[in-house]
Amino acid sequence: MTSNEDHNYGIGDASFRAAGGEAGIRRLVDTFFDRMSSDPRFATIYAMHPEDKDESRDKLARFLCGWLGGPKLYHEKYGGISIPRIHEHLAIATPERDQWLTCMAESAAEQPFEPTFRKYLLEQLFVPAEAVRRRVSQLTSRDEQ
Template sequence: MSEPVFGVGDASFRAAGGKPGIERLVDDFYRIMDESDVAPNVRCLYPQDLAESRERLASFLCGWLGGPRYYAEKYGSISVPLFHRSWSIGERESREWLACMDQAIARQPYSKAFADYLLAQLCVPALRIVQANPQQQADR
């Protein structure tokens, strides 16, 4: 059986395991961020209690991956780069965030094709966040 075409319809959402699969991914992501030393600079950008961060990221990823738009329903529309402008996020923080996500993706029962696709897709907004950060632009 061939892989679905990720990024078309809800194929990515389904490949991620739907809402329960995305919630597992997000739980692992924040667990890695909390328990490992891979992301000290990005972890300090989050509140101590990660419950709301977990809910927001899982809701966002559901819609971003072609599933129900829970984030928009609860919080309204979002521009990911503009939303993150209130924090000083540079290449180091972006790399740390992606390293946590890479490890979290590796813990999921995803096909290699979907795991690779998902990480590559997450690199796009991570780069845009860095590019949109006024402090980082001033430092160049």
């Protein structure tokens, strides 16, 4: 049995609960933004965010709540979302994708998550991160033609 089968991550609100609900997700997002702002390895991706990071923190936390099977808080406040489309104006290539994933992995390591959930979460986060990189790459290729 895989770790996902043991814990039913990805089914119903199991992932949302494993993350500690909204409070746990907000702690993760706060750790992520604090790390991004203070660690020079993440300066490139930090600079991509608006100067006032409060709304960015709120948007990411609300998105993750719904994405992990909890309440659709992002949709309630901001409406629908396409992660690749809202990032297509940014210069996101493999290094930026990997910076984001590394920052998130290090932030998740500071949370009281079960190791199996942490592994599952990071594997799942690769999917939208790669979708953003791929979308930006496609648009850049079209612009160069």
